[in-house]
Amino acid sequence: MRDAKLSTDEVSRRLLAWYDRHARVLPWRVPPGQGRADPYRVWLSEVMLQQTTVAAVKAYFERFTALWPNVKAMAEADDADVMAEWAGLGYYARARNLLACARAVVAQGGFPTDRAGLRELPGIGAYTSAAIAAIAHDAPETVVDGNVERVVARLFAVDTPLPRAKPELIALAETLTPALRPGDYAQAMMDLGATICTPRSPACGICPLLDLCAARAQGIAADLPRKLAKKPKPQRTGIVWLGWRGDQVLVETRPAKGLLGGTLAFPSTGWDGTDLPPPAAADWEPTGEVRHVFTHFELVLTVLVAEIAGEPDRGRLVSGETLDPSSLPGLMRKVWTLARADHRKG
């Protein structure tokens, strides 16, 4: 199953040479051989890149660094401002942890420089701690994200399915990390996975590791890494209330924990069968449905609209003109698009 003769030095030598020519140019990245990256920018980019594509992150990173150019500025930011800027990027616990982390870092006088210290901070796990240590400090840490798992699974033809294979893939990846330029090497591995050793149709023909790759030799590169079958998503339903008073709309901030925690939202029932009452007494009328797919279930929300007269029982009224859809998570953007069209029709 494994190629016992794989030369680990040869892997890093080739990857670094390839990276020197083909490194992706990214807003948070310092090109190979041009000095150290700022730990704040590495941290911010790596948190944004958790479970999120480079293409989606770029504009958010530019905006965040313009608003909050360093960790002190971020630590002093208002929670609501950070949540609003994060809206649309998903996994909102990351934004809550971002603030908690920035404040902890400022309280301790700066970012830890070693992996173990970084690992203690909110929102920084095994991957991100290694990435910051390697990229910002050129520490010889092994950085294993989804790209690296795939590259290593193919290089060594590991056919244990994920997630069971993870410890094995990490151990194999550790055998490859060089003492020289570990930061560039980590980024090279991830770039290779992102641009050549891709999930569906890997470009083996132009891969610098082509002749070292056990999966390629067996003709199974595109089949690795194997993954356990995923379970089907249940469907859930709920109601969301779009209350108007003239051109004002009723919104609320969701509870800090759980689904869409801390984000701006229109009042709704729970989405797990929890049966909350409407946020205000009114003649609620259905205007349509909104569908949204989460990690573990599909949601169908019935959108009810009404003109509300009295004081709402929960939420707050804000101007519909100035409500910025980009400050809403994706699901609530859909609700807003539907309800606003309905409201304009009258």
Place this chain on the structure above:
DNA sequence: GTCCAGGCTT
């Protein structure tokens, strides 16, 4: 429309 990729927390 469906499928899939992608780390941290509890």
Place this chain on the structure above:
DNA sequence: AAGCCTGGAC
């Protein structure tokens, strides 16, 4: 092991 979102590929 389960909860947590979105965008791109097909």
